[in-house]
Amino acid sequence: MSSTLPPEPAGPAPGPNVVPAPVPIPTSGPPELWTKDDLPTLGWCIGKGIAKFVVMLFISVLVPLELLSTIFGPGVLPIQFPLSLNLLIYGGSAVAFFSGASTATQTTRVYGLFKFLSSAVKLIYLFLLALVGIIVVDASFLAITFGFRVLIYLFMIGTALAALSALVTLYEDYKHPGDRLPFDFPLSRRELRARQDAYNRSIQMGPEP
Amino acid sequence: MSGRYDRPMPKLWRLSRYIRWAGTVSAVIVLIFVVTVIYSAIVFGSQASSNIQVGSNNNTSSHGGGGQIEQVAPGQYEGVLDVNITNPSWYPIAFNISMNALAVNGPRLAWGSSGLVTIPSGNTAPVDVYLHVPSNTFTDVRLLTNNTPVTGWLWINGTYATIFSMALAFQVNSTWGAPFQGLAIVPQTPAPPSGGSVTEPIAVNFTNDASTPDQGQLEIQVFPSGGGGECGSPTIVPISVNNGQSYMETEDVTIPETCNVNGGYVVSTYTSGGLTVTLPQESIP
Numbered sequence: 001m002s003s004t005l006p007p008e009p010a011g012p013a014p015g016p017n018v019v020p021a022p023v024p025i026p027t028s029g030p031p032e033l034w035t036k037d038d039l040p041t042l043g044w045c046i047g048k049g050i051a052k053f054v055v056m057l058f059i060s061v062l063v064p065l066e067l068l069s070t071i072f073g074p075g076v077l078p079i080q081f082p083l084s085l086n087l088l089i090y091g092g093s094a095v096a097f098f099s100g101a102s103t104a105t106q107t108t109r110v111y112g113l114f115k116f117l118s119s120a121v122k123l124i125y126l127f128l129l130a131l132v133g134i135i136v137v138d139a140s141f142l143a144i145t146f147g148f149r150v151l152i153y154l155f156m157i158g159t160a161l162a163a164l165s166a167l168v169t170l171y172e173d174y175k176h177p178g179d180r181l182p183f184d185f186p187l188s189r190r191e192l193r194a195r196q197d198a199y200n201r202s203i204q205m206g207p208e209p
Numbered sequence: 210m211s212g213r214y215d216r217p218m219p220k221l222w223r224l225s226r227y228i229r230w231a232g233t234v235s236a237v238i239v240l241i242f243v244v245t246v247i248y249s250a251i252v253f254g255s256q257a258s259s260n261i262q263v264g265s266n267n268n269t270s271s272h273g274g275g276g277q278i279e280q281v282a283p284g285q286y287e288g289v290l291d292v293n294i295t296n297p298s299w300y301p302i303a304f305n306i307s308m309n310a311l312a313v314n315g316p317r318l319a320w321g322s323s324g325l326v327t328i329p330s331g332n333t334a335p336v337d338v339y340l341h342v343p344s345n346t347f348t349d350v351r352l353l354t355n356n357t358p359v360t361g362w363l364w365i366n367g368t369y370a371t372i373f374s375m376a377l378a379f380q381v382n383s384t385w386g387a388p389f390q391g392l393a394i395v396p397q398t399p400a401p402p403s404g405g406s407v408t409e410p411i412a413v414n415f416t417n418d419a420s421t422p423d424q425g426q427l428e429i430q431v432f433p434s435g436g437g438g439e440c441g442s443p444t445i446v447p448i449s450v451n452n453g454q455s456y457m458e459t460e461d462v463t464i465p466e467t468c469n470v471n472g473g474y475v476v477s478t479y480t481s482g483g484l485t486v487t488l489p490q491e492s493i494p
Contacts, residue, residue, distance in 0.1 A: 141381070147374035154239045154372065161232030165225045172221035180222045 033195045034182040039107050049104025056096035064088055080136040083129070091125040102166075106184065109177055112170025119163035126156050246370045249298035260295040286342040286484070290321065294336055296328040303327040304367025304375075306338050313358040318342070318385075353479070354392040354489055356418055357385045386418035386452075394429065394475045394491040397459065402466045406441070409462045411475065413446070416455045423450040425481030431462055431493075434472030440464045 040048075065088060072081040098118035105111045133149035172180055187195070253260065281287045296302050306323040321340035328334045361381040368374050397410035409431065417423050430443045444462045464470060470493050477488045 141379065143376075143378040145374075145376040147376075148372075149374070150372035151239070151243060154242075155236060158232040158236035158239070161228050161235065165228035165232065168221055168225040168228060172219065172225065176219060176221070179219045180225075183218055183222050 033192075033199065034187055036178075036181070038187060039181060039185055042107065045107055046104045049100040049102075051100075052103045053096050053100025056099045057093065060092035060095050061089060064092065078137060078139050080138060081132075082134070082136075083132050087125075087128055087132075091121075091128060094121045095125055107181065109173045112166055112168075112173050115166035116163055116170055119159055119166055122159045123156060123163060126152050126159060130156075242370075246300060246373065249300055250369060250373075253296065253298040253302075256297060260297065262293040288340040288342070290338040290340060292336040292338065293333060294326075294328060295333040296330060298369075299330050300370035301327060301329045302367060302369055303371075304365055306336065307364040307366075308338065308340075309362045311360045311362075312352075312385075313360060315357075318352065318359065352385055352387060353486060354387050354389045354415070356387050356390055359383055359385045386420060388417050388419035388421070388423050389415040389479070389488060390418040391415055392477075392488060392491075394477055396431075396470065396475065396493050399464075405466050407464045407466050409464050409470065410459050411444075411462050412457070412459045413477075414455070414457045415450075417450045417452050419452055422452055423448055423456075423479075423481070425479060425484075428478040428480065429460060429462060430476045430478075431464055431468075431470055432473050432476065433468050433470055434493075440468035440470060440473070 065085075068081065068083065068085070068088070072079050095118070098114060098121050102111060102114040102118045105114050130149045130152035133147055133152060135146045135148075137144040137146070169180065292306075294302075303325060305325050307321070309320045310318045312318055319340055319342045321338045323336050323338045326334060326336050359382075361379075361383065363377075363379040363381070365377040366375070392415040393412070395412045395414075397412055399410070400408040411429060411431075413427070413429075425448065427446045427448050428443045429446065431440045432438075433440055441462070441464050444460055446458070446460050448456060450456045473493045474490045475493060476490045479486050479488055
C-alpha cells in the first residue's frame, strides 16, 4: 500500500505536534486510490449487456417492425418503403447483439474488439438501409418518391468515428492492458472524498505498529 | 490499493474518447439539421399555395410568354409557362419540371421542361417551363376543332436542403377544349355571276371551348375541284370570340366565274399574334 501512495509533501519534516497538510483532491486527472476491486463484476457487466441487448432489440427490430406493419403495411396507406424484413430482423438483431456484447465485455481486453464489431455492424446495416433509402407514396394520380440516402450517409460519419475510437481502444488494450479501466470506471466523487479522508486520517494517526 | 495520484490519463484513452466525442457531436449536428429541415419543409408545404404563382412573370424571351404558344419556325410551336416560386424555408431548393401531354389513345401532343432551377433560402425565382408543340398536334389530332380527352403528366425532380431527393409525378386527366370546336365552313348558294365573278356566301360556325378567347383573323381560301390554284384572293375575317361562346357568321367570298368550286374545298387559316395554324379543310359538295 505504502509503495503506491503519493510522495510526502516537500519541506521540513513535521514535528510530533504538527498536523500534516491534507493532500489536495485534484479536480481533474485520474481517480485517486482506485483498485481493481472497484471494477464491476463480470456478472454485473453481463447483466448490463443483456439489458442493453433487450433495449436495442426493442429499438432496432420491434419498433421498426411495428411501424412497418402499421404505416407501410399493405392496404394501410399508399406508402411503400421497400425495406426487406430480413434485413430489418437480422440486421437489427446483429446491431443489438454486438451492442450488448460490447457492454458486457467492457472490463475485459476484448472490449475494443466487440466495440469495433458493434460499430462495423451498424455501418453495414446503415449502408444497406441507405441502398433502400426511399419512401414512395403512390396514389392514383400522384406519386411521390422521397429519398434520404445522403442523410443516412451523414449518420454513418458518427458511426465510423465510433469504429475508429474502438480501434484505438483495441490497440490500447493490446499495448497497455487495463490502463483505461480506472478512467472507464472512475470512482464517484463521494467515494473519492471518503477515501481521501480515510487516507488523511491514516496520515494523522501515524504508521501502524 | 494502488494510488494513482501521479498518472495522467493515458494518451490512447484520451484519443479514443475524443474520437468518440467527435462522432457523437457529428450525430447530434446531423440530428439537429434533420429536425430543422423537416420543420422548414413543413413551413414551405403549408404555404405552398401562396409560394407558387403561375403566369406572373414578365417573360421577355423570344418564345410566347404567359402560356401563349407561338410559331417559331414552320411546323414548330413553342411557348413558355411562367411560374414564380418563393422559397421561405431555411434551405435551398433545386429542381426541374418536366411535363408531357398525351391524347388518349393518341400521339404526344406537347412536352416541356424547365431545366435545373435553384432557389436559395428566402428568395423568389421565376421558373420558365418551355413548351414544345409538334406541328402534327394541330393536324393529326385536330385539337383546334375537336374537344379531345388528354392525359397530362407533370414531373418535378429535385433536392431539398441538398441531401433530400424528391420526385413528384402528377397525372391529370382532362378534356382539351378546342378553340374552334365543331368548325364547319359551308358554302351556300352563290349569287348570280356579275362582272365575271361570283359571290360565294360561306357560313362559318364553331364554338370556342378553349380557356382563352379567339382573337385574331381567319383567312378563307377556296380551291377548285381537280386541283389547281386558289380561286381568287383569300378573304380575311377578323374574329373575336370569347371562351364558351359560339360563332355563326356568313362571309362573302368573291370567286372568278371561271373557277368551278363544286367538288372543291375550303382552307381556313387562323392567325393570332405570332401563332398561325391551318385549320382542317372543308369539302365543298
